[in-house]
Amino acid sequence: MTAGAVFFVCVFVEILQNYGTICQDFGYDGTEGPNYWGAKYAQCVGKHQSPIDIEVTKAITKHFPPLVFSHFDEPIQKAFLINNGHTVQMKINSDPKPTIKGGPLSGEFEFAQLHYHWGQNDTVGSESQFDHHTYPGEMHIVFFDKRYKDFTEAGNKPSGLTVLAFIIIIDEHDNLGYDNFEDGLKDVIDESANRTFNNLDSLSDLTRPEGERSFYYTYEGSLTTPPCSEVVTWIEFTNPLPMSREQINAFRKLFSKNGPLTHNYRPIQPLNDRIVYFNGADSKLPMSHLTTVLIIVACVYNIF
Secondary structure (H helix, E strand, O other): OOHHHHHHHHHHHHHHOOOOOOOOOOOOOHHHOHHHHHHOOHHHHOOOOOOOEEOHHHOEEEOOOOEEEEOOOOOEEEEEEEEOOOOEEEEEOOOOOOEEEEOOOOOOEEEEEEEEEEOOOOOOOOOOEEOOEOOOEEEEEEEEEOOOOOHHHHOOOOOOEEEEEEEEEEOOOOOHHHHHHHHHHOOOOOOOOEEEEEEEOOHHHHOOOHHHOOOEEEEEEOOOOOOOOOOEEEEEEEEEEEEOHHHHHHHOOOEEOOEEOOOOOOOOOOOOOOOOEEEOOOOOOOHHHHHHHHHHHHHHOOOO
């Protein structure tokens, strides 16, 4: 097979696997690291890449329509968890699947998968930053526009995808919503290992209650792994996701082809000509105060 054919297959498998490649042609260190992605994936050096550093005072407050979450509170009947060598990813293999609409979105989007990013220690790991602050990890929930037949088609359309992002902070207690998920991590230590769940907790249990998903930043960006497609509406919630140190450390015990997967976050990308909006709907708090609260919470748990 020629190099060009290998490249094509890798891109196709990446999309086919719903933003969870099984083709090991990129990584986070050395010549496979983010600085080299652009050599194989042209969009990785585009002008509207993610993640970004959200500078709070430069964000523009805008009152978006309410976000409408459907089936977020219902237990997940069947889920599939896999270590794909870059992260741990979960898909839902039962109906109805969670959907989201409203806010900055132009249509209804259906759940595709969720995954996590983390660092080698508790001072780094999040892909997004707030005023140059990093956090121990970040959760991404990927959705595709239902106007298209599937993730693959939507991933090739402008604004065809949206990612809901939650910064992870350290709490002195375990997050009980992750009891079952944490047990599943023990079964997917090795690359390509997978597990099926029956009757898993709801998506709300894995994130934040709906009442705590009102405040967020949003901008147009990309996938944060190859092929780095610039088709993503990002929704970055200000309320963080708490986990204990032990729960966060469980992610670092996963393995890739190169050994322990101790970190899997992409560096910050330039904002360039994009605008970051802050959703101030139903809020009398200045946006700077909201993010200050986030940073204070992180400091209380000695993240920095």
